[in-house]
Structures are given as structure tokens and as C-alpha cells.
Amino acid sequence: MTGIPSRAGIAPAEGLRERKRRETRQRIAEVALRLFLTDGYDGTTLDAIAAAAGISRRTFFSYFKSKDDIILFGLDADSAMLIADLLKTSPDVAPLDAVRDVMVKRIASYTTEQMIAVDNLMMSSESLLARKQTRYAEQEQLLFNALCEVWRQPERRAALRMVAMVSIGAMRVALAGWREQTGQRKPAAKFLRDAFDSLRTEL
Amino acid sequence: MTGIPSRAGIAPAEGLRERKRRETRQRIAEVALRLFLTDGYDGTTLDAIAAAAGISRRTFFSYFKSKDDIILFGLDADSAMLIADLLKTSPDVAPLDAVRDVMVKRIASYTTEQMIAVDNLMMSSESLLARKQTRYAEQEQLLFNALCEVWRQPERRAALRMVAMVSIGAMRVALAGWREQTGQRKPAAKFLRDAFDSLRTEL
DNA sequence: AATAATATTGCACTTAGTGCAAATAAACAA
DNA sequence: TTGTTTATTTGCACTAAGTGCAATATTATT
Structure with missing residues (x-):
């Protein structure tokens, strides 16, 4: 029971976690699209994308389930x-x-x-x-x-x-x-x- | 110059090479389909297919350009x-x-x-x-x-x-x-x- | 039989993607 | 603040598809 911070139930007042997650996902997509356009899709590795987005290769897969998925974002x-x-x-x-x-x-x-x-x-x-x-x-x-x-x-x-x-x-x-x-x-x-x-x- | 073996031009009288190639391709497709049905598509490796078809893994790629292609055969x-x-x-x-x-x-x-x-x-x-x-x-x-x-x-x-x-x-x-x-x-x-x-x- | 052309193979390599366990960071309660 | 719980990040080892290359074996040609 313990009070819900300020607004009740609906719209759970996006915390730091949610915000960072949303931003990271956005950043990956932007960075990847830029790389795709300069180096081509097949010429861009996940290592390059991860490096450019400032995350580890492994973490990429917690945001997109495959390389293809970036495009559909x-x-x-x-x-x-x-x-x-x-x-x-x-x-x-x-x-x-x-x-x-x-x-x-x-x-x-x-x-x-x-x-x-x-x-x-x-x-x-x-x-x-x-x-x-x-x-x-x-x-x-x-x-x-x-x-x-x-x-x-x-x-x-x-x-x-x-x-x-x-x-x-x-x-x-x-x-x-x-x-x-x-x-x-x-x-x-x-x-x-x-x-x-x-x-x-x-x- | 130099006679075309027996029949002229058209239907070049399939030699040993062509026949073996056709047979091997057919065999790979049959063997692979059988494995797919028993072990599932993702559960069947190219190593398994190559072994069952009696060829090397590398040779597989001279018959099909990818694993997917077998199905379209x-x-x-x-x-x-x-x-x-x-x-x-x-x-x-x-x-x-x-x-x-x-x-x-x-x-x-x-x-x-x-x-x-x-x-x-x-x-x-x-x-x-x-x-x-x-x-x-x-x-x-x-x-x-x-x-x-x-x-x-x-x-x-x-x-x-x-x-x-x-x-x-x-x-x-x-x-x-x-x-x-x-x-x-x-x-x-x-x-x-x-x-x-x-x-x-x-x- | 000698030679040219083509097929097969092994080997090393790249890349996408997964499982797992340790480290890190955020959320929450006292 | 501090401690605790919970979610996230990361590294590491691994699997599997697919490619390039050079050596070897097989078939075709003369």
C-alpha cells in the first residue's frame, strides 16, 4: 500500500531508467542509420554500431533483437x-x-x-x-x-x-x-x- | 573445325560432370529436407547436411548459395x-x-x-x-x-x-x-x- | 599420356547471435 | 545516508552461417 508518488496509476511518471532506455534506443538507431548510409548495410558491423553508440556489442541485443530490426525502428x-x-x-x-x-x-x-x-x-x-x-x-x-x-x-x-x-x-x-x-x-x-x-x- | 561429337549443338549430350552435379544437388535437397522434418530447420546444421549428403561443408556452397535456398529447390x-x-x-x-x-x-x-x-x-x-x-x-x-x-x-x-x-x-x-x-x-x-x-x- | 578445365576440400577468417555469470546502476525502504 | 532489491550492462566463451584462397582430385580434350 504505500503511496504512488504523485500522479495515480496511469502514466507512471517515466523514471530515469525508462528515459535512458528510450534515449539509448534512439541513439543506436540514429547512429546505425548514419553508418549504413556511409558504409552500406553489410559494410557496417555490430561492433561499429555499438562503439559509435557508446555501448557494448552485447548490450545492443537488449535493444534490438537483430541488426535488421534497426531499420524497422x-x-x-x-x-x-x-x-x-x-x-x-x-x-x-x-x-x-x-x-x-x-x-x-x-x-x-x-x-x-x-x-x-x-x-x-x-x-x-x-x-x-x-x-x-x-x-x-x-x-x-x-x-x-x-x-x-x-x-x-x-x-x-x-x-x-x-x-x-x-x-x-x-x-x-x-x-x-x-x-x-x-x-x-x-x-x-x-x-x-x-x-x-x-x-x-x-x- | 573439329566435329561436335555426335548430335549438333542443341542438347549437348550431358556428360559425367553434368550428371553427377545434378545428382548431388538432388541428393543434398532430399537429405536436407529429411533432416529438417526430423530435427527442425534451425536444429539442422550445414555440417549435418553435408555429412549426410557425403560432401564437405565447403562444397555445399557450390550447390546452394545459402541454407534457405534448399527449400526453394x-x-x-x-x-x-x-x-x-x-x-x-x-x-x-x-x-x-x-x-x-x-x-x-x-x-x-x-x-x-x-x-x-x-x-x-x-x-x-x-x-x-x-x-x-x-x-x-x-x-x-x-x-x-x-x-x-x-x-x-x-x-x-x-x-x-x-x-x-x-x-x-x-x-x-x-x-x-x-x-x-x-x-x-x-x-x-x-x-x-x-x-x-x-x-x-x-x- | 599429357594437358587443360572444373570440382572438391581443408583451413583460416569474419560476422551475427546466444547463454551465463559477474559487475554496475537505479529504485526503494528504513 | 545506508542497505537492499531489482534491472541493466558487460565480458567471455560459444555456435553456426558464410567467404576467400590455395592445394588437391576429378573429368574433359587433344
Whole structure:
């Protein structure tokens, strides 16, 4: 029993431990990304990352479970926002349109350089490329779960699974097309809209 | 100058070298798969595989470029057949219908036990799961190329990209649904047809 | 049989990742 | 402050995948 310091229960008033942990994790990610961009992914060892972040090699693994995981740092927040947006939509609109609108809105908020840099990095390593694909699969699953929350009729589940698959796929194809264009004029949002339009055309 | 042995040029009359190489590769794959099923993927070392196949550990890498690659052995032949079938279809039918029909036809020819065994294996290891996803991405690309061969109008390329994406996606979702069903009564082909039907419904 | 081309092997090496136990630092109670 | 509990950091030894290289063995060629 003994009093909880000041504020009760919720928001446990981040102590020194939590803060340092958060900062260290952030520092590792920043330092690693910088090294990746200069020396390449495969050319950067965990020893180098640990040294640059001021920790031991062993400690790295208490922050990230693998070298690959560094790249995924921060990306979860993005898809969480997308899901949050989607959960706010009305069940009256068509699921595919809802997802498209939410995606288009989100994609416009990204900075171009960051996206290209991270994407190029991912293309440079086999294991990162593989990791990227599994991430799409995970996102598809999350999206499907969210869709089921909004459109709750059980008889539509099979269709919603297809909507999730098609949406993540359209996003993937759109981003690939956007990345491959020479000169980078058109915004990613346009590629995304075109991809969803193409779906209707041929199907 | 100097006669080509007996038959000219084409089909260079497989010599001892080629035959042994083919046999060794086959033997490694068989032996490895057997070990994977008994000891698990991560529980099977390359040393064990090499020993069981009667080669040195170093030699393994002249047959497969990684441990993961063993699983993919033989799968290429399957997708090659699918592509070959597709290339025979007429440009008059709708691309998506053509792909669906070819897939349904192909999937019926698989033996159930094999599929389940390999699939369970893939689920058991992170790196194999990642590999499976990249394989889907590769198949999507191959399928897109084939579609462009049959339906040659440049203005339809964007749509064909979507058809490829959607088709591989439908197959992926169908196989996942088929695998997860308890009791394994319905054939995979039915799941595949339902998946393609669901596409039309919600889109 | 001699020679050229290719395959196999052993060896040393790098790197990612894990288990464990000792040392260190933060949180908490008196 | 001091002592105690609890979480974190670290070093060390280890496993296993994968690579480079040079020596050896095998197959092909003339």
C-alpha cells in the first residue's frame, strides 16, 4: 500500500531508467542509420554500431533483437497512425475507398529524402529486402484486423481479407513505381491514386 | 573445325560432370529436407547436411548459395509451368480470368502432404518465412512479365501490374486459408476460386 | 599420356547471435 | 545516508552461417 508518488496509476511518471532506455534506443538507431548510409548495410558491423553508440556489442541485443530490426525502428508508429485513422471511418463507405483515402492522406506527410534513403538501403541487402516483404505481410494482417473492426458483418470477412491484400499490394506497387521514376517529379500520392484506379479498370 | 561429337549443338549430350552435379544437388535437397522434418530447420546444421549428403561443408556452397535456398529447390519448376501455360492463352480473354484458370489447373496437381510439410517447415523459421515472402514478390514479377507478353498494349501495363499483384495475393491468401482449415477436407482449388470470386465482390 | 578445365576440400577468417555469470546502476525502504 | 532489491550492462566463451584462397582430385580434350 504505500503511496504512488504523485500522479495515480496511469502514466507512471517515466523514471530515469525508462528515459535512458528510450534515449539509448534512439541513439543506436540514429547512429546505425548514419553508418549504413556511409558504409552500406553489410559494410557496417555490430561492433561499429555499438562503439559509435557508446555501448557494448552485447548490450545492443537488449535493444534490438537483430541488426535488421534497426531499420524497422519508427516505422511501426506510421502504420499505427494509418490504422487509427481507418478506425475512425464510417462503415457506410466502401472499405477499399476508405483505405485508399487514408493511405493517400498519410503518404502525403512523408518527406521524400527519408523515404528514398531508407528504401535504397533496403534494396542493398538481401536480408533487408526479405524483411521488407515480411513487413508488408504484417501490415496486411493489421489492416485486415482493423477492417473487421469497422465492417463487422462476418459474411464479409473473406472480402475484407481481399481488400487488405489488394490495398497493401497497391501501396507496394505504387511506391515501387514512384521510386523507379527518373527525376522524382510526381508526388507519391499520385502514384497511389493511380494504382487504386488501375484496380477498378482491369477488375 | 573439329566435329561436335555426335548430335549438333542443341542438347549437348550431358556428360559425367553434368550428371553427377545434378545428382548431388538432388541428393543434398532430399537429405536436407529429411533432416529438417526430423530435427527442425534451425536444429539442422550445414555440417549435418553435408555429412549426410557425403560432401564437405565447403562444397555445399557450390550447390546452394545459402541454407534457405534448399527449400526453394524444385519450386521454380512449378512456377515455370504456370508461366508456360499462361503464355499459351489468347489475348481475347480477360487477364485476371486467364491467370485464375491457369492457377486453378496447376494447384490441383499438387499432393497435399508435400504442400503441408513444406509449408509447416517455412512457418517454423523466421528466415524461411521471410524467404517465402520474397519468393511471392519474385513470382509477381515473373507473372507480370508473362502478362505483358500476351497482352501487348502498352497502355494496359499499369493494369497488368495490378493483375499480377492481385493474382499472387489471391493465391497467397487462398493457400493460407486452406492451410489453416481444421481437418483438411476442401481442396485447395476451391479456396483459390473463392478468393478470386471475393475480389469481384468487394471491388 | 599429357594437358587443360572444373570440382572438391581443408583451413583460416569474419560476422551475427546466444547463454551465463559477474559487475554496475537505479529504485526503494528504513 | 545506508542497505537492499531489482534491472541493466558487460565480458567471455560459444555456435553456426558464410567467404576467400590455395592445394588437391576429378573429368574433359587433344
